[in-house]
Amino acid sequence: MAVSKTGTVLIAGGAIIGSFIAYFLKKQGFAGEITVVESDPTYARSSTALSAASIRTQFGCPVNVHMSLFGAELFRNIKDEFGTDADIGFVEKGYLIIGPDGAQAERLAGVAMQNGEGASIVALTPAKARERFSWLNVDDIGIATFGLKNEGWFDAWSLLQLVRKAAIQAGVTYRQGQVDTIDVRGGRASGMRLVTGESLAADWCINAAGPKAAHVVRDLVPGLPVEPRKRTVFSIKAPLDAADFPMLFDASGAWIRPEGQGFICGIAPPEQNDPDATGDFEPAYDLLEDVVWPALAQRVPALEQLRLERSWAGHYEINTLDHNAVIGPHDEIPNLLFANGFSGHGVMHAPAAGRAIAEQILTGAYQSLDLTPLGYGRIRSGTPLHETVVY
Ligand SMILES: Cc1cc2nc3c(=O)[nH]c(=O)nc-3n(C[C@H](O)[C@H](O)[C@H](O)COP(=O)(O)OP(=O)(O)OC[C@H]3O[C@@H](n4cnc5c(N)ncnc54)[C@H](O)[C@@H]3O)c2cc1C
Structure with missing residues (x-):
């Protein structure tokens, strides 16, 4: 594949993924022009x-563990990356993931794999889990797994502002515009066409359009199996000490973690009730009362009492083939690159994805972390790489 330190790069989408790509391209020495085309510079409806804004290393695919480890390292050392004023409020308090009775063998195998790849996860019996987390009801659980390091949460908005600002300072241009399509001529991407009809020429085109990524490349065969799926977040107050509370994922799928003076919580709806959510940002209010609250109160009895403060809904960019990102060049159009379908892991994986795309453009290969397993080739061949730890 052609490699380049100069030329013109166009990136469709300028939130966390597009901005980390632009940032790492400049950081790694790309001397050409980089333009990020962003349809909504307020980012109001961006997934980011x-x-x-949480990060975990408890994944089923080793490549995801490694992407998270790189993200956690960067978040921990945010001042080294972006200067002494940089602050994303990274709190490393771990994910506590509950498994039902019968899940022990599978969870222990998962922990062994994760730790073998460099994560720091402990498996806890119900009694040990109760000893460590006194507020936890362990009567009906089989196992709990807990991240001692590299897991927690942060402020995604602050992170986006830092990366974007650093990219701009390094010479990247952000412009408002909505990409309609990517033009392909003679087996190469020649540029992007905006909905206004304006054409922008490029040597490299990168799709970082989040939940709308499939639309931008809708003429490709096969298309990108990435769909927007609604996820509602409830901000609550509860009579519970947040000081030593982790990100808790119950076996029911309900989750909760501290945020400010209270907590945020939610759940992924069952797959049969999780349609394409294009244009739908209305919170699914019923979910709290009907599903999330009963599940969380069963796991943490103090949550019998809670008060809803506010709620919002955003879009996961689900890769319907296998719940994994699609990263890297198109197999037949080498100067068209994907950074899509993160399936709810995109903020934590943005640093690793950004660095990887920059390496592809600058050297024609992955240098730091091999993301080949996440390539577009599996979309063409219909060969999924299933991520099994899905929330
Ligand atoms: C409720 C919720 C909770 C989540 N929790 C987590 C979590 O805990 N940890 C985690 O890692 N991830 C989480 N995610 C997922 C994460 O937010 C996404 O994976 C990540 O933000 C993807 O970043 P992105 O830049 O690809 O997409 P986005 O942030 O959506 O950005 C895409 C950008 O592209 C722009 N755009 C779209 N189409 C066009 C076009 N045609 N032309 C120009 N611009 C365009 C959009 O305006 C947008 O700004 C969560 C998502 C949601 C909704």
Whole structure:
């Protein structure tokens, strides 16, 4: 594949993924022009701004563990990356993931794999889990797994502002515009066409359009199996000490973590009730009363009493083939690159994805972390790489 330190790069989408790509391109020495085309510079409906901004290393695929480890390292050392004033409020308090009775063997195998890849996860019996987390009801659980390091949460908005500002300072241009399509001529991407009809020429085109990524490349065969799926976040107050509370994922799928003076919580709806959510940002209010609250009160009895403060809904960019990102060049159009379908892991994986795309453009290969397993080739061949730890 052609490699380049100069030329013109166009990036469709300028939230966390597009901005980390632009940032790492400049950081790694790309001397050409980089333009990020962003349809909504307020980012009001971007997944990044609406996300729960948490990071875990408890994944089923080793490549995801490694992407998270790189993200955690960067978040921990945010001042080294972006200067002494940089602050994203990274709190490393771990994910506590509950498994039902019968899940022990599978969870222990998962922990062994994760730790083998460099994560720091402990498996807890119900009694040990109760000893460590006195507020936890362990009567009906089989196992709990807990991240001692590299897991927690942060402020995604602050992170986006830092990366974007650093990219701009390094010479990246952000412009408002909505990409309609990517033009392909003679087996190469020649540029992007905006909905206004304006054409922008490029040597490299990168799709970082989040939940709308499939639309931008809708003429490709096969298309990108990435769909927007609604996820509602409830901000609550509860009579519970947040000081030593982790990100808790119950076996029911309900989750809760501290945020400010209270907590945020939610749940992924069952797959049969999780349609394409294009244009729908209305919180699913019923979910709290009907599903999330009963599940959380069963797990944490103090949550019998809670008060809803506010709620919002954003879009996961689900890769319907396998719940994993699609990263890297198109197999037949080498100067068209994807950074899409993160399926709810995109903020934590943005640093690793940004660095990887920059390496592809600058050297034609992955240098730091091999993301080949996440390539577009599996979309063409219909060969999924299933991520099994899905929330
Ligand atoms: C409720 C919720 C909770 C989440 N929790 C977590 C979490 O805890 N941890 C985690 O890692 N991830 C989480 N995610 C997922 C995470 O937010 C996304 O994976 C990540 O933000 C993806 O970043 P992105 O830049 O690709 O997409 P986005 O942030 O959506 O950005 C895409 C950008 O592209 C722009 N755009 C779209 N189409 C076009 C076009 N045609 N032309 C120009 N611009 C365009 C959009 O305006 C947008 O700004 C969560 C998501 C939601 C909704």
